[in-house]
Amino acid sequence: MGVKQEENYMYDTESAWSDGNKSLLCLKTGEWRTSRPVIDREKCNACGICMVFCPPQCIDDDGDYYAVNLEYCKGCGICAKECPRKAITMTPEGEYADDCPTE
């Protein structure tokens, strides 16, 4: 039976500590997403409002523009709603063949 014994412990720590340089003890919430934000760089002027409003803070400054970290983006659509230039479109996941692309 699945009784947890000390010799089978997975973690060294007493509570849910994690080393952020390796991996945080986080779910890859990107798997929950049914649609993804796609940024139209023709319209985007890199104001950063999408980054400010993103609840799980998974929009990063990639230098000239902003990029969505799709490993964690749940597809809530707040960035698209808040974008003053309507540069972000929520696009159904079914249109993408891969599960979790980074670009």
Added chain:
Amino acid sequence: MTVQPNKFTKVLTGNAAAAHAVLRCRPDVVAAYPITPQSELVEVLAKFHADGDLDCEYVPVEGENSAQNVVCGASMAGGRAFTATSSYGLVYMYDTLLQTAGYRAPIVMVNVNREPPGIHCVYGGQQDMISTRDSGWVQIIAESNQEIVDTIIMGYRLAEDHDIQLPVMVNYDGYYLSYMAAAVEIPDQKAVDRYLAPLKDQPPRMTLKPGEATGCGSHGMGAGFVEYRKKHMAAMERVKAKLDTIDGSFQEAFGRSYGGQIEAYRCEDADIVLVTSGSATGTARTVIDAKREAGMKVGLVKLRLFRPFPVETLTPVLKGRKAIGVLDRSICFGWNCGPMFMELNAITRHIGIMPMLSFIDGLANMDITKDHISGMIDDIYKASQGDSYQEVTWL
């Protein structure tokens, strides 16, 4: 416990005594919000800080939920943290209480027992701590102002012990202890420093550090969640023996002992036993002495440790008695009895079947008088003689 006056003796209320104990423990961070009947504790600590006696980060928060969040964070950053609350304040920080326990942040918190919301009342009762009994905190109940001081000091030894790493809630009765002044020996600073020094020799615990990418309490991941819950439970079980050890070393250092998890009083040859906790125990001890003089073989058990519940220590003391009674200052909805009575019922398989009587007294500061306790003992005695008895009595 009678205190022999010496140069360390002060006449202090329970609240002021608690503040003096906290001062001696040298906390790094204190965050607390005043609430009746705890306010004086916060005021005295704030004065210590304002006068420069207490060298700590003192955070005057806007409410108890923030207070608990502040001390939880401070503790996770490696500091020694203290907070204090009561009643509404305790339930206002409920979500954070669970968080502090889950993060295994070893803070010490005073909770001055008072009736929680429902029927508004500023008076004493243990319903507040009872309502948080499964929050994963260690819960200890003090009987006297001296025990408040000593339990807070012991509390840090327990909470910060590497085998434990759990938050400790030190409870004492509102009004009866919070506002009543008594002679209290405030231990010398050097003696307290020496007593807490062994904590420095322990393996370092995990802490948050500026500039390091470290997370704690993040998204519970299936099997990991189960593992951390089991570790928390195991640490809780280790508290029992550890508290006895810490109480023993406290006696060596300061000459005072409280029996660790429980105190058994005149139980050796007792046919019947009354179980109490908190300030009512002093009254009960006096009544037990009178009953003993009158020839009744009656003993008293004071519960100090309520979470974890001291099953193994209670068992040999209660096993084989003819009847026992339990005095509760709170109620257990759904079981139609007192909560401590319910918990003792749960160890029937260890102590054997016998008449067990639940007495609900002292709600909302209603006095638990000597007459009340005498009546309880008479009821327990009659039940031990085979008479029919009422299982639950409201006084």
